[in-house]
Amino acid sequence: xxxxxxxxxxxxxxxxxxxxxxxxxxxxxxxxxxxxxxxxxxxxxxxxxxxxxxxxxxxxxxxxxxxxxxxxxxxxxxxxxxxxxxxxxxxxxxxxxxxxxxxxxxxxxxxxxxxxxxxxxxxxxxxxxxxxxxxxxxxxxxxxxxxxxxxxxxxxxxxxxxxxxxxxxxxxxxxxxxxxxxxxxxxxxxxxxxxxxxxxxxxxxxxxxxxxxxxxxxxxxxxxxxxxxxxxxxxxxxxxxxxxxxxxxxxxxxxxxxxxxxxxxxxxxxxxxxxxxxxxxxxxxxxxxxxxxxxxxxxxxxxxxxxxxxxxxxxxxxxxxxxxxxxxxxxxxxxxxxxxxxxxxxxxxxxxxxxxxxx
Amino acid sequence: xxxxxxxxxxxxxxxxxxxxxxxxxxxxxxxxxxxxxxxxxxxxxxxxxxxxxxxxxxxxxxxxxxxxxxxxxxxxxxxxxxxxxxxxxxxxxxxxxxxxxxxxxxxxxxxxxxxxxxxxxxxxxxxxxxxxxxxxxxxxxxxxxxxxxxxxxxxxxxxxxxxxxxxxxxxxxxxxxxxxxxxxxxxxxxxxxxxxxxxxxxxxxxxxxxxxxxxxxxxxxxxxxxxxxxxxxxxxxxxxxxxxxxxxxxxxxxxxxxxxxxxxxxxxxxxxxxxxxxxxxxxxxxxxxxxxxxxxxxxxxxxxxxxxxxxxxxxxxxxxxxxxxxxxxxxxxxxxxxxxxxxxxxxxxxxxxxxxxxxxxxxxxxxxxxxxxxxxxxxxxxxxxxxxxxxxxxxxxxxxxxxxxxxxxxxxxxxxxxxxxxxxxxxxxxxxxxxxxxxxxxxxxxxxxxxxxxxxxxxxxxxxxxxxxxxxxxxxxxxxxxxxxxxxxxxxxxxxxxxxxxxxxxxxx
Numbered sequence: 001x002x003x004x005x006x007x008x009x010x011x012x013x014x015x016x017x018x019x020x021x022x023x024x025x026x027x028x029x030x031x032x033x034x035x036x037x038x039x040x041x042x043x044x045x046x047x048x049x050x051x052x053x054x055x056x057x058x059x060x061x062x063x064x065x066x067x068x069x070x071x072x073x074x075x076x077x078x079x080x081x082x083x084x085x086x087x088x089x090x091x092x093x094x095x096x097x098x099x100x101x102x103x104x105x106x107x108x109x110x111x112x113x114x115x116x117x118x119x120x121x122x123x124x125x126x127x128x129x130x131x132x133x134x135x136x137x138x139x140x141x142x143x144x145x146x147x148x149x150x151x152x153x154x155x156x157x158x159x160x161x162x163x164x165x166x167x168x169x170x171x172x173x174x175x176x177x178x179x180x181x182x183x184x185x186x187x188x189x190x191x192x193x194x195x196x197x198x199x200x201x202x203x204x205x206x207x208x209x210x211x212x213x214x215x216x217x218x219x220x221x222x223x224x225x226x227x228x229x230x231x232x233x234x235x236x237x238x239x240x241x242x243x244x245x246x247x248x249x250x251x252x253x254x255x256x257x258x259x260x261x262x263x264x265x266x267x268x269x270x271x272x273x274x275x276x277x278x279x280x281x282x283x284x285x286x287x288x289x290x291x292x293x294x295x296x297x298x299x300x301x302x303x304x305x306x307x308x309x310x311x312x313x314x315x316x317x318x319x320x321x322x323x324x325x326x327x328x329x330x331x332x333x334x335x336x337x338x339x340x341x342x343x344x345x346x347x348x349x350x351x352x353x354x355x356x357x358x359x
Numbered sequence: 360x361x362x363x364x365x366x367x368x369x370x371x372x373x374x375x376x377x378x379x380x381x382x383x384x385x386x387x388x389x390x391x392x393x394x395x396x397x398x399x400x401x402x403x404x405x406x407x408x409x410x411x412x413x414x415x416x417x418x419x420x421x422x423x424x425x426x427x428x429x430x431x432x433x434x435x436x437x438x439x440x441x442x443x444x445x446x447x448x449x450x451x452x453x454x455x456x457x458x459x460x461x462x463x464x465x466x467x468x469x470x471x472x473x474x475x476x477x478x479x480x481x482x483x484x485x486x487x488x489x490x491x492x493x494x495x496x497x498x499x500x501x502x503x504x505x506x507x508x509x510x511x512x513x514x515x516x517x518x519x520x521x522x523x524x525x526x527x528x529x530x531x532x533x534x535x536x537x538x539x540x541x542x543x544x545x546x547x548x549x550x551x552x553x554x555x556x557x558x559x560x561x562x563x564x565x566x567x568x569x570x571x572x573x574x575x576x577x578x579x580x581x582x583x584x585x586x587x588x589x590x591x592x593x594x595x596x597x598x599x600x601x602x603x604x605x606x607x608x609x610x611x612x613x614x615x616x617x618x619x620x621x622x623x624x625x626x627x628x629x630x631x632x633x634x635x636x637x638x639x640x641x642x643x644x645x646x647x648x649x650x651x652x653x654x655x656x657x658x659x660x661x662x663x664x665x666x667x668x669x670x671x672x673x674x675x676x677x678x679x680x681x682x683x684x685x686x687x688x689x690x691x692x693x694x695x696x697x698x699x700x701x702x703x704x705x706x707x708x709x710x711x712x713x714x715x716x717x718x719x720x721x722x723x724x725x726x727x728x729x730x731x732x733x734x735x736x737x738x739x740x741x742x743x744x745x746x747x748x749x750x751x752x753x754x755x756x757x758x759x760x761x762x763x764x765x766x767x768x769x770x771x772x773x774x775x776x777x778x779x780x781x782x783x784x785x786x787x788x789x790x791x792x793x794x795x796x797x798x799x800x801x802x803x804x805x806x807x808x809x810x811x812x813x814x815x816x817x818x819x820x821x822x823x824x825x826x827x828x829x830x831x832x833x834x835x836x837x838x839x840x841x842x843x844x845x846x847x848x849x850x851x852x853x854x855x856x857x858x859x860x861x862x863x864x865x866x867x868x
Contacts, residue, residue: 184728354714
């Protein structure tokens, strides 16, 4: 177990977690509030509880805090330590301690070469999910580490894509890195920790407050060399991530969505405001390394010749078994061919028996 | 003077032999019935008194004690009226007492002395035969049903007077004729048929597979696409019931009061509403009555809007599905109801119902997960097949039918025959009933199929359980096709009809 958190940073991390409920009021300016020094923070936020907070902080048993962290299986590194991810220091308020589920050494290796953040809405369209997954997979194949927030929707799809490519990925969690949030993502969390890392600003046992999401987003934005918003509505938290990334001078990209689709309003808005267009992994690689410097290795195989017409029909919008039988693929033969395409990893079967082509 | 006559109490769905003893002594006129009867049995005193008087007999103005033996068995319902009345008549010398020995009597009386239609005559007839009795008197409406049990002389009478005459030695009236179009006759015209279906090519194929292997089936589709219509037609392609099965079904339905006369020919189709309680579904209450699962015995239990059923209700189905019977324990007694049904369920693919229909669905991943959680996992685990049902198009609606129930039923029967041959000597009678061990022993895959299965498992499209289900379904498809070994095509077809999300990658995790 690597423990590289100094006393001051350990106490600071404890304090931020302790202020969980108080910070809720400062949600809209959380990045500025977190930049305050300990005593300023208590004075600004603590209210009537301030004297108690000061006393608690002064008498804090750091060994106890460290023991708890150790018991939760988390490794730590603080912002005074050379092993701390340098990219985070661009923030006005870098997290005092980074808690890592997984291995700190592995995290350092993963962050060494231009990671990319893939973020987006929780209420994503099937198209958005498929694109997020494909971007995650394609970039991971090209050796890029994917950073995201493990939320429902786009975030999870991006992680899943990276894992599909057999590459580790980094999840930044709002409360504690040892516990999956949302809790339903237990299996995904386990896989991410096993191969890559889940990290958080706060220590074990912290309960989740709303301010922790924008706070978490600033870590995603800072860890990544580029932030790509895959699909986001007008009020999505992913836009916060994009704004924060832009604020610290990191490039922001967005995937074009349909103009009629409210789920893509935010990401399309980013494009209108000048974000770079991301049509696939290659666009991201070109932006990071210069056009044509690094090629997205295409692991794509061609489907067997007899299945190509079926695949083309699905891509053309005949997305269900019935639609395909209308397009001239007999049901018995069609079912066999669909299973074959599915096994080959060319299509995916979704809710309502709808097939989508894996890009 | 003492008289004794046999009748039967129905406990759950089983007949129990009951002796009605009537003793007449001099004393103040009273009429007491003892022997653990319920309110209906206590009230039967007044019916018996009036029925005897109104049938032209005399009700003895003395002290009458009737006993229903054995005294520990709880007796329920008005079916003891006729036996009590004939007991009183015999004890008072108005009918010959020695004639009672060969008879069992069953039925409810009206005040006017008519023998009323009472449920459960077939069970009573089976009890009478088991008890070695030769003759049975039942209400006339139930005569044909009781006559399904061979080796008994059935007297279907419509009044107490007629019953007394039968006991006095006059020949019983002939059995009533089968009314035309009644369920007694093999009627197929009114039954829903696959020929009514337009479009739905893939679902039709899947229905046939499900029927051939008796696989439980989940239909998924937007509202109004025809899920219920498809499900209703499943009994019409299942193989015809054997006589033993038909008698069992008739007995259950007769006790539940569901059925008019004669032998039930069509396999039952039960579609309880989703507000049903657990005891309504699997049986229960006091006295315990068979639930919908038992009424669907040898037929189809259809749960429409599966996600709307209460969780506790669906979980109650687990034992019946697993064991083919349900045990209801009430107080000192345990009753066993048979529940070998084929489970067919229908559900919307997502909360809004329109997943898969163009871009109409607006459900988020969270909505889908919530919807998935509403479907009971253990129950889904028993569903071998998933069929997506879509709205047929206009040209499909105008096209001629693609198949008929008779054709499909023939293929199904053929496939069942192959299964029976292969599984002879085992408890399972069709592929849907095979457990993993049996499947390992009896399902042979050819080399290509083996490879495809291994690949599906390796890429995470299947869980271990899902793999077992796919193998069973593939075996059924091979039976329909007449293949000895499961071929590549059989297996791929089974794969495309599997449940989504068996181990479906990470988004579902």
